Amino acid sequence: MAENDSQERRGSYIAKVHSNRRIGSGFYKLLLEFTDSGSEAFGGCRPGQFGQLDLSGAALPPSGAIREDLQDSANRGVLLRRPFSFSDVTFKGIETFVEILYSAVGPSTLRMTTVKSGDSMSVIGPLGKGFEIPEGKKMALLVVGGMGAGPLEHLAKVLTEDYPTMQVVAFAGAKTSESLPFERRLDEISSGLGFSLAEFAEFGIESYVATDDGSAGYEGLVTDCFSEWLGKTDVKAEEAIIYCCGPEAMLSKMAEIAAERKIDCQVSMERLMACGIGVCQSCVVECRGEGPGETVYKLCCEDGPVFDSKEVVFGV
Amino acid sequence: MACKIMSDGVDISVDFAGIRLANPVFTASGTCGYADELSDFMDVGALGGFITKSITPKARKGNAPPRTVETDSGMLNAIGLANVGVEKFIEEKLPIIRSRFENTAVFVNVAGATIREYVTVVEKLAGEQGIAGFELNISCPNVAKGGITFGTEPRQVAEITSDVKKAAGEKVLIVKLSPSVTDISVIARAAVDAGADALSLINTFAAMVVDIESRSPVLANRTGGLSGPAIRPIAVYLVNKVYREVAESREIPILGIGGIRTASDAIEFIIAGATAVGIGTANFIEPDCAVKVIEGIRRYCAGKNISDIKDLVGSLQDRQSSS
Secondary structure (H helix, E strand, C coil), X not given: CCCCCCHHHCEEEEEEEEEEEEECCCEEEEEEEEEHXXXXXXXXXXXXXXXXXXXXXXXXXXXXXXXXXXXXXXXXXXXXXXXXXXXXXXXXXXXXXXXXXXXXXXXXXXXHCCCCCCCEEEEEEEECECCCCCCCCCEEEEEEEHHHHHHHHHHHHHHHHHCCCCEEEEEEEECCHHHXXXXXXXXXXXXXXXXXXXXXXXXXXXXXXXXXXXXXXXXXXHHHHHHHHHHHCCCCHHHEEEEEECCHHHHHHHHHHHHHHCCEEEEECCCCCCCCCCCCCCCEEEEECCCCCCEEEEECCCCCEEEECCCECCCC | CCCCECCCCCECCEEECCEEECCCEEECCCCCCCCHHHCCCXXXXXXXXXXXXXXXXXXXXXXXXXXXXXXXXXXXECCCCCECCHHHHHHHHHHHXXXXXXXXXXXXXXXXXXXXXXXXXXXXXXXXXXXXXXXXXXXXXXXXXXXXXXXXXXXXXXXXXHHHHHHHCCCEEEEECCCCCCCHHHHHHHHHHCCCCEXXXXXXXXXXXXXXXXXXXCCCCCCEEEECHHHHHHHHHHHHHHHHHHHHHHCCCEEEECCCCCHHHHHHHHHHCCCEEXXXXXXXXXXXXXXXXXXXXXXXXXXXXXXEHHHCCXXXXXXXXXX
């Protein structure tokens, strides 16, 4: 893929909300429709890139419908935009559909649950650098932690469509089966460790599930599930690449595993952002500098959110 | 610089310390990078003025994250003056700035840990083309040394202003004031007496947000500067106070800053006494908001039959007593 092809077309666009539906226990998928120049800009965006949504004007749900742990959030105002990566992007020429996987965790995402078909949504994007697919790779290993599923679902689609000979395997972990952000699981069609996820199965991608409490699939962390799989599988390190998105502790562990096995690994980082366009300098990620022990701050919004795992100095 | 009188007959150009600005709208330091960042979203050349992020003698990494947190109608930031340093600024950023701006007055915001450091930066830039002047940051609440420590004591303000003014040569010197003082007019007077050509106000308020789960501050720096709409009425009040008590009689222009998002916000500041206005936090949310403010100011003037925006500056009236 060309380097940052769509970052050159980043801009401020108005999308139309196509649908906003609840999936599973506490997750939602918002489908946005971009037309004209917005369609062109977002149609070319790559997995891992993101958009900044203005949710300040969205209404709160009726107070009776707000979870108790979000009652305080409901009283907070929203000023800044919120960054979201995409779980699917479908370019159809004059229109592009962009899907966002989210859950209600604070004042903005609580408001996000009330937007409905036909509403307008201001989106700045596409922003940042997405996942890269280096030459010569024959196996892609996708490792998801919780809400990190979004950009890797998008990546699964791109890998399937544009790299038909690539062998892809997905791993997804969460605390419990309830906190897996997927619509439905297929029963154990894949032998061995766990379930198969429809989101990946639709692209013919085998997947494994891990939950901390064992309520679905492997009992334990997704990183351990991955390590066990790796121990049992014939993987040529130089031909393989790991892509991960999830909590920083998981990314840090994956970086370790990748370094031990000398497998390339790209991690999608998360930081609090104000602008998302490289101005406010909020979202710094500590990275290795040139000299020994030297570190530099890179911007999650512009230099990332996807980084080479060897580059990042993890905070956990 | 070109004086733009459009077909509506409204002149929104202003004289800012001897510099002719096509319009009174700036983007404020630290919210517009080095100019290139916002140019995907608007014609930055349409700005009246542009202020770079703070430049120090050496590059600074800035504070550890988290560096910002949202609050109601505002946000806290503690970036810690992260910047490329003056040498790299001249080498890499200034050529871009020169290429982006023809009719916009560019000011370099200057910071340091000692007076000597401020002077060093200004000396290195005083001879450079494409810079109209400097904004002296003596009001940053987020660094251990320098910043706000120079901006709260009148004698210190006078000393740093006078030293930097000498180093600035022909270029205009704006002194940026902190609101976290007992009487801002005392500080404003000290700066003006020591040679400041203009004043900008306000910088952010020192503030804190606590994470009640961990019982620790959310920001790695513990505290940060509060900006955004939450501070706007205080900024309007302080601009008016400084205008009445110091600036008007001395004919010193004020650059009013604090929570401006819309043209009406900007016009409030102008009526209160600001010759020009700076847009800060709003750039993060609506990166083309400055051009919308410029258009809105023009529309307001046309609608009110104000042919020259200068008539609006400091035009605050006493309230009519109501029956």
